[in-house]
Amino acid sequence: MIVRSQIVGCGSYLPERVVTNAEMARMVDTSDEWIVERTGIRARHLAADGQTTSDLATIAAQRALEAAGIAAAELDLLIVATATPDHTFPATATKVQARIGMTGGAAFDVQAVCSGFVYALSIADNFIKAGQAKTAMVIGAETFSRILDWTDRGTCVLFGDGAGAIVLRAAQAEGTNQDRGILSTHLHSDGRHHDLLYVDGGPSSTQTVGHLRMEGKEVFRHAVANLAQVVGEALDANGLAAADIDWVVPHQANRRILDGTARKLGLSTDRMVITVDRHANTSAASVPLAFTEAFNDGRLKPGQLVLLEAMGGGFTWGAALVRL
Structure with a gap:
């Protein structure tokens, strides 16, 4: 028997403001046709003024906990993958930790840009396999709109804001590729x-x-x-x-x-x-x-x-x- 990290819940949050390609075309020299042909993108969600990465991450985390049917106090580990943290320090994860009511365990950020969630998932999985955590939350959260050059049509049309979270829990397994x-x-x-x-x-x-x-x-x-x-x-x-x-x-x-x-x-x-x-x-x-x-x-x-x-x-x- 071995230990596997099973996904027991997930949650997400997208900011309310939706910006279409038509609206982007009024902001920068581009068009719906140009954007769709090159990227497949038709719309994106942008965070409201004053809305931070931790705000998005907190809502996604709360929804994931609800879906998993567990309390924040049961979490041993919380990792936020982000390239757009609220502050240089402390970690955005610690703000989320406090807001959801997680008072024990460890919380930290991971920075691997677009690969960040997969990196954070791997770290959490290894914590669980090593026996250092039984229940972990992994969050990917970004407010990329804050680091875009809104005069650069080659990049500003490509990105949006949002957050998603997954809860992992240790479980015994057989050690085969049929394990959950x-x-x-x-x-x-x-x-x-x-x-x-x-x-x-x-x-x-x-x-x-x-x-x-x-x-x-x-x-x-x-x-x-x-x-x-x-x-x-x-x-x-x-x-x-x-x-x-x-x-x-x-x-x-x-x-x-x-x-x-x-x-x-x-x-x-x-x-x-x-x-x-x-x-x-x-x-x-x-x-x-x-x-x-x-x-x-x-x-x-x-x-x-x-x-x-x-x-x-x-x-x-x-x-x-x-x-x-």
Whole structure:
């Protein structure tokens, strides 16, 4: 017998304000047709004035706890994946911890940009497997609208705000690929590609927050190759094939990246949970937002094999294979 981390609840939150491509076209030199053709994005949610990343994360966390049927006091670990924290310090996770009523355990942030949720999920899974936590919450939350250059039509149309959360609980399992829970996680990074996707500010460099900068074509090329590689790695590690996957819950960066990754893996996009058209790229929040939507509408069912994958600035990328 071994210990597996089982998903026992999930929750999400999207800010009330929805901004369509038509509205974006009134703000910057672009059009609905241009955005849809290149990205598949039709709308995005933007945080209200004064609404912070911890505000979004707290609502998602409360909804995940309710779905799991547990109290915050039962959590041993809370990890927030975010590239847009409320403050340089303390960790946004500690603000969420206080707000939901979690008074014990540990809370900290993880920064791996769009791969952040997969990184945080891997950390929580390893805490549980090591016996250092029995119940953990992993949150992806972003207010990317705060770091966008609203005069740069190549980037400002791509991103949105939101938060998603998943609750994990330790459970005994047989140690086979038929176990319920996280079967394996796989993380990678390559810092040589820093300048292809980054924010041009920070406490020790410019003493400012800065704005997001991206070389879109190069990011696209690396994303398709890296995601296909890490998905293959996850399947090989568990003696499984792409045909065994019931659902892929990918990072929602760009519809063309999703289609390209699916083709490279020989997967139908009908087996992908796609929210990029309505949510845009919400960075670390995109995987748990998409997961929660598919779980709540009944697409994700107990016993199914689900693959989570993401790539972000750094470059960072990773995958997690989960049986619900």
